[in-house]
Amino acid sequence: xxxxxxxxxxxxxxxxxxxxxxxxxxxxxxxxxxxxxxxxxxxxxxxxxxxxxxxxxxxxxxxxxxxxxxxxxxxxxxxxxxxxxxxxxxxxxxxxxxxxxxxxxxxxxxxxxxxxxxxxxxxxxxxxxxxxxxxxxxxxxxxxxxxxxxxxxxxxxxxxxxxxxxxxxxxxxxxxxxxxxxxxxxxxxxxxxxxxxxxxxxxxxxxxxxxxxxxxxxxxxxxxxxxxxxxxxxxxxxxxxxxxxxxxxxxxxxxxxxxxxxxxxxxxxxxxxxxxxxxxxxxxxxxxxxxxxxxxxxxxxxxxxxxxxxxxxxxxxxxxxxxxxxxxxxxxxxxxxxxxxxxxxxxxxxxxxxxxxxxxxxxxxxxxxxxxxxxxxxxxxxxxxxxxxxxxxxxxxxxxxxxxxxxxxxxxxxxxxxxxxxxxxxxxxxxxxxxxxxxxxxxxxxxxxxxxxxxxxxxxxxxxxxxxxxxxxxxxxxxxxxxxxxxxxxx
Amino acid sequence: xxxxxxxxxxxxxxxxxxxxxxxxxxxxxxxxxxxxxxxxxxxxxxxxxxxxxxxxxxxxxxxxxxxxxxxxxxxxxxxxxxxxxxxxxxxxxxxxxxxxxxxxxxxxxxxxxxxxxxxxxxxxxxxxxxxxxxxxxxxxxxxxxxxxxxxxxxxxxxxxxxxxxxxxxxxxxxxxxxxxxxxxx
Numbered sequence: 001x002x003x004x005x006x007x008x009x010x011x012x013x014x015x016x017x018x019x020x021x022x023x024x025x026x027x028x029x030x031x032x033x034x035x036x037x038x039x040x041x042x043x044x045x046x047x048x049x050x051x052x053x054x055x056x057x058x059x060x061x062x063x064x065x066x067x068x069x070x071x072x073x074x075x076x077x078x079x080x081x082x083x084x085x086x087x088x089x090x091x092x093x094x095x096x097x098x099x100x101x102x103x104x105x106x107x108x109x110x111x112x113x114x115x116x117x118x119x120x121x122x123x124x125x126x127x128x129x130x131x132x133x134x135x136x137x138x139x140x141x142x143x144x145x146x147x148x149x150x151x152x153x154x155x156x157x158x159x160x161x162x163x164x165x166x167x168x169x170x171x172x173x174x175x176x177x178x179x180x181x182x183x184x185x186x187x188x189x190x191x192x193x194x195x196x197x198x199x200x201x202x203x204x205x206x207x208x209x210x211x212x213x214x215x216x217x218x219x220x221x222x223x224x225x226x227x228x229x230x231x232x233x234x235x236x237x238x239x240x241x242x243x244x245x246x247x248x249x250x251x252x253x254x255x256x257x258x259x260x261x262x263x264x265x266x267x268x269x270x271x272x273x274x275x276x277x278x279x280x281x282x283x284x285x286x287x288x289x290x291x292x293x294x295x296x297x298x299x300x301x302x303x304x305x306x307x308x309x310x311x312x313x314x315x316x317x318x319x320x321x322x323x324x325x326x327x328x329x330x331x332x333x334x335x336x337x338x339x340x341x342x343x344x345x346x347x348x349x350x351x352x353x354x355x356x357x358x359x360x361x362x363x364x365x366x367x368x369x370x371x372x373x374x375x376x377x378x379x380x381x382x383x384x385x386x387x388x389x390x391x392x393x394x395x396x397x398x399x400x401x402x403x404x405x406x407x408x409x410x411x412x413x414x415x416x417x418x419x420x421x422x423x424x425x426x427x428x429x430x431x432x433x434x435x436x437x438x439x440x441x442x443x444x445x446x447x448x449x450x451x452x453x454x455x456x457x458x459x460x461x462x463x464x465x466x467x468x469x470x471x472x473x474x475x476x477x478x479x480x481x482x483x484x485x486x487x488x489x490x491x
Numbered sequence: 492x493x494x495x496x497x498x499x500x501x502x503x504x505x506x507x508x509x510x511x512x513x514x515x516x517x518x519x520x521x522x523x524x525x526x527x528x529x530x531x532x533x534x535x536x537x538x539x540x541x542x543x544x545x546x547x548x549x550x551x552x553x554x555x556x557x558x559x560x561x562x563x564x565x566x567x568x569x570x571x572x573x574x575x576x577x578x579x580x581x582x583x584x585x586x587x588x589x590x591x592x593x594x595x596x597x598x599x600x601x602x603x604x605x606x607x608x609x610x611x612x613x614x615x616x617x618x619x620x621x622x623x624x625x626x627x628x629x630x631x632x633x634x635x636x637x638x639x640x641x642x643x644x645x646x647x648x649x650x651x652x653x654x655x656x657x658x659x660x661x662x663x664x665x666x667x668x669x670x671x672x673x674x675x676x
Contacts, residue, residue: 032638033637164576169592169596170578170585178596178599182600182603186606189606189607197532197533204633217620220621224530226516226530226544229531231616235547235549239609242609249599253595457533457534462509462535464536464538466510
């Protein structure tokens with residue numbers, strides 16, 4: 001692990017200033033060719049045994065859970081899910097919000113960290129974007145099927161039905177349709193365009209044959225000329241600039257489904273920022289959950305360094321604390337507003353029959369990440385994996401608490417009912433976990449899981465002025481990596 | 492009967508590092524060449540200036556693409572909700588003053604149309620997709636997506652000459668200079 005060291009340097013006035021040298025993003029002084037070999041090797045070599053051990057069960061769970069569960073649902077009727085007259089949004093919308101939230105870290109890493117010049121994103125952004133795509137695919141299943149007769153899902157599209165009645169454009173549910181489908185489309189474009197130069201790398205390494213033709217088609221004939229790179233980088237910047245407000249809007253719109261209602265426990269203005277923070281929180285936990293094992297399986301330690309993991313742990317700590325603040329603020333507003341229904345909803349959440357879900361949410365989401373205040377915990381991969389798993393589970397419980405405890409007790413005591421999921425519902429949810437993992441493992445198998453071009457760009461010698469610094473060392477300046485000179489030169 | 496006539500695409504020269512490529516690009520720019528390009532495995536920042544290139548015009552496309560999206564969403568929402576079939580839900584009116592309720596969809600379609608403009612505008616500007624290129628016939632060009640830095644000067648450049656261009660590339664530090672020919676039936 002690279003250490004942070006202080007240098008005493010001299011500037012032009014002769015005053016010695018300590019300058020912090022940043023940790024390197026790629027360790028062991030790896031060459032461009034090494035990076036290409038190692039990352040392409042992941043998909044060119046035979047997959048390790050562990051890959052098969054993970055892939056086969058995931059694919060089976062996906063087939064049985066999603067394939068079987070949905071077939072049974074469609075052939076029998078939506079009544080096989082545990083939804084009732086009162087809790088008409090049960091497990092399914094919990095799962096939808098959960099999966100959509102997972103996706104957000106992918107866009108955040110790609111777009112927000114790109115705009116803020118956080119170059120450590122380069123090692124993890126590809127996998128995180130893939131995670132976004134697959135998570136949104138899992139998410140889409142639930143709202144589509146919970147409507148009951150899924151073959152009428154086209155009612156959501158802006159075309160009139162047989163009575164020439166149009167969709168209600170003032171409804172948050174329709175906003176949701178637009179937001180989620182736009183989000184999926186833009187994420188897919190962002191992911192694919194970001195992959196084009198790397199697909200060309202793989203194409204150029206393939207022996208002539210079907211593989212070369214297929215990678216060649218998807219690489220679009222990319223040649224890496226600067227006249228292409230120039231437009232390409234502008235496109236990437238534009239997509240990042242478009243995705244940043246988009247990612248904030250998507251989860252805000254998801255939260256409007258709740259917040260624009262008058263239901264106690266949902267009708268809160270804190271929902272949009274709280275949902276966004278929670279989404280980033282849960283998403284980063286999922287990135288760690290899948291990247292730490294992938295790094296181990298494929299020996300990517302020099303590309304995904306402990307520094308990357310440390311940064312992600314810090315983001316989890318920050319967003320987890322924001323989420324904790326939101327939980328307490330919700331509670332405070334319920335108390336301070338004097339709205340008895342609101343306060344009652346919270347009393348029910350904390351001390352009612354769903355107290356275990358609330359306790360799980362609080363302890364897993366708010367307390368567990370607090371260990372990341374300690375450096376030793378951020379450096380221990382076991383601790384990191386345990387916390388990431390806690391957050392994954394905790395964030396699912398958060399959505400469950402919001403949706404189910406609220407619907408189980410609305411205004412009229414005559415309506416009160418508890419909710420428990422049916423076997424088919426559980427099976428479908430577990431199935432989407434299998435689907436997500438299977439898709440991600442397929443991604444590792446067939447596509448470059450790390451952004452080859454951008455990782456090369458973070459190397460010291462990628463700076464076009466690197467040779468000048470080498471030949472004429474200026475003792476007043478501490479050597480910094482290419483990605484940092486950009487920032488230095490703007491002052 | 493088949494005779495294969497070869498047409499010269501241009502010269503391809505390898506440079507040893509990003510710095511060498513950068514300096515070479517400045518010299519070729521100053522020599523007045525137009526039809527040439529630098530090839531690298533990653534984007535080299537600052538090379539646009541060294542090559543004398545203008546900033547990409549993609550943002551203009553995207554601006555108008557995005558505006559089209561905004562207008563489309565407004566037209567869709569207004570026409571359907573106010574003109575064709577005013578839906579009154581929970582006694583909320585539908586008229587032009589309810590436009591804030593359309594903002595989320597207007598926002599989303601702005602982004603969606605902009606995103607598509609980025610994709611198709613980029614492909615148009617890069618003149619892609621194309622599935623073959625004379626440079627792919629080169630024996631060393633595959634390294635441009637791995638660890639090679641190249642400059643290719645095309646034969647259709649008015650300043651191109653068989654010997655002069657070769658000497659220029661050699662004089663600015665180009666190695667493995669190769670005459671790339673495309674097959675022309």
